[in-house]
Amino acid sequence: MTAAVTPANIFQIGFGFWASKVLLSAVELGLFTELAKGPADLATLSQRLGLHERAARDFLDALVALKLLDRRDGKYSNAPDTDLFLDRAKPSYAGGLLEMANARLYESWGSLTEALKTGRNQNEAKDSGDIFAALYADPDQLRGFLAAMSGVSLGAAQAITAKFPWKDYKTFADIGAAQGMVAATLAGAHPHLSGAGYDLPEVKPVFEEFIAKRGVSDRVKFLAGNFFMDPLPVADVLIMGHILHDWDLPQKCMLLEKAHAALPKGGVLIVYELISLSKCFFSFPVRH
Amino acid sequence: MTAAVTPANIFQIGFGFWASKVLLSAVELGLFTELAKGPADLATLSQRLGLHERAARDFLDALVALKLLDRRDGKYSNAPDTDLFLDRAKPSYAGGLLEMANARLYESWGSLTEALKTGRNQNEAKDSGDIFAALYADPDQLRGFLAAMSGVSLGAAQAITAKFPWKDYKTFADIGAAQGMVAATLAGAHPHLSGAGYDLPEVKPVFEEFIAKRGVSDRVKFLAGNFFMDPLPVADVLIMGHILHDWDLPQKCMLLEKAHAALPKGGVLIVYELISLSKCFFSFPVRH
Numbered sequence: 266m267t268a269a270v271t272p273a274n275i276f277q278i279g280f281g282f283w284a285s286k287v288l289l290s291a292v293e294l295g296l297f298t299e300l301a302k303g304p305a306d307l308a309t310l311s312q313r314l315g316l317h318e319r320a321a322r323d324f325l326d327a328l329v330a331l332k333l334l335d336r337r338d339g340k341y342s343n344a345p346d347t348d349l350f351l352d353r354a355k356p357s358y359a360g361g362l363l364e365m366a367n368a369r370l371y372e373s374w375g376s377l378t379e380a381l382k383t384g385r386n387q388n389e390a391k392d393s394g395d396i397f398a399a400l401y402a403d404p405d406q407l408r409g410f411l412a413a414m415s416g417v418s419l420g421a422a423q424a425i426t427a428k429f430p431w432k433d434y435k436t437f438a439d440i441g442a443a444q445g446m447v448a449a450t451l452a453g454a455h456p457h458l459s460g461a462g463y464d465l466p467e468v469k470p471v472f473e474e475f476i477a478k479r480g481v482s483d484r485v486k487f488l489a490g491n492f493f494m495d496p497l498p499v500a501d502v503l504i505m506g507h508i509l510h511d512w513d514l515p516q517k518c519m520l521l522e523k524a525h526a527a528l529p530k531g532g533v534l535i536v537y538e539l540i541s542l543s544k545c546f547f548s549f550p551v552r553h
Numbered sequence: 554m555t556a557a558v559t560p561a562n563i564f565q566i567g568f569g570f571w572a573s574k575v576l577l578s579a580v581e582l583g584l585f586t587e588l589a590k591g592p593a594d595l596a597t598l599s600q601r602l603g604l605h606e607r608a609a610r611d612f613l614d615a616l617v618a619l620k621l622l623d624r625r626d627g628k629y630s631n632a633p634d635t636d637l638f639l640d641r642a643k644p645s646y647a648g649g650l651l652e653m654a655n656a657r658l659y660e661s662w663g664s665l666t667e668a669l670k671t672g673r674n675q676n677e678a679k680d681s682g683d684i685f686a687a688l689y690a691d692p693d694q695l696r697g698f699l700a701a702m703s704g705v706s707l708g709a710a711q712a713i714t715a716k717f718p719w720k721d722y723k724t725f726a727d728i729g730a731a732q733g734m735v736a737a738t739l740a741g742a743h744p745h746l747s748g749a750g751y752d753l754p755e756v757k758p759v760f761e762e763f764i765a766k767r768g769v770s771d772r773v774k775f776l777a778g779n780f781f782m783d784p785l786p787v788a789d790v791l792i793m794g795h796i797l798h799d800w801d802l803p804q805k806c807m808l809l810e811k812a813h814a815a816l817p818k819g820g821v822l823i824v825y826e827l828i829s830l831s832k833c834f835f836s837f838p839v840r841h
Contacts, residue, residue: 270634270637271634271708271711272634272647272708273708274621275621275634275639275647276650276651276704278572278619279576279577280573280654281566281569281570282569282573282574284566285566285570285573286570286662286665287665288563288566288567289567289665290665290666293666294666294669315670316669316670317669317670318672320668321669331566332562333562333563345558346559346560346562346563347563349558350560350563359560362564362567363563363564366567366568366570370570371570374570374571374574375659377575377578378578378582380608381582381604381608381609382603382604383605384606384607384608416560419560420559420560423559
């Protein structure tokens, strides 16, 4: 047995679901929203959140150990990141994604081995085969999903807003805009920009509510469309975030062709994605 | 929105269950045992493990990203830690703990919010209230549990073996010995030591099989007993690993009293545990 080799990384990863579930339950219970009002001690928090005494202290201390809470003189408070991103009362709330992970994904991932052996979906589309039809059919579930997508997009929205040379462009359209996180962040930071969120018609009320809350309704509109059947909207900059990964190679290429057709000369397509690099071996002809 | 505050840590933790489940499924599928025989490419591994092509590459590449596998020229191989600790053919196998996490704990932790609200067990003892009775009643489940405890104890066994001044002591007894990982590691490294593993009688065949495999049966015996009803065995050094956390304060104190009574003058009790520090506010009188 080599002294330098330890099982630490293996167990850290293997039991990572403990830390996940502690955070996901904290979001579900509204802990960070409660603490955003001010620090509170164990008894106060237990009473407000309905926590049983058996595990309440370990639960809160686990969140301290994970650096998601601070503890000082017996009072718990939010860490800077949980205060900004996990307080439901703030427009920067990104916990919808974790709510979705808690309510839907954690259980589906329990069937990972079956998925690996059979290649079949383990989510709500396990039977129907169409995850979006299943999600969009239920307004509450759709609302939760769209809010979750804001969590997925938040980091990218900040980076794209800060790092892309927006001064050289006037209009944008976010393809598969969901709640409108990217559009709202962009328009909020760059007053010279106007743009659109493009998504299925069911998304319209959720998008418009979010955009109004962010105070950019005068410059950000909703465009209803289905990117399989309709052309993409025309804009200086098109954005596709976490869209391509849902589809196989022929659909990916078709979507990129449509983006190409919709862009003016000198236009730009911004794609942000989580795709395994070893799979990105296709090339796409550029014809500008 | 402060530029320096990002949701990175929140999402890293919140989605940690993805990484966990990838590793747990890899252990379940015997991936590391297969790769311990030599590097293999995607097609070979998929065929040997029965992986469907849809997710096989992403699955293996995810393990590479987690540093649990290496990939070179299209062939996958074990990382040093997974080769040592997750190959079932090696005596250092510590994957029993992850097998238990996969088969039992992942699902139970899905009910964490309910546990926090009600204070009730969410594991096999959800109804009966006695987790050990539930586990020990089924020989297969008991065997899995005891092997899992070897994973829990492995890091501590290595540290205790290396760092404690064993040259000053001759005998030890491991209280709640399970499969015998601590006893076997100690006896294997220190030929002057003899000792015992103390556990419930059902554990005897599993313990003796493990100790025989490790080649230390001549110096390590099994002692059957119930530490609530019987005295603890006499030895220069008593070890209690992950025992105290299972019991409330009165039982903890009783077990420490029994250890005190069983130790000779100059004897030592080694306790290793995962206990939240903020709860360790009781003191225990030392009377040597």
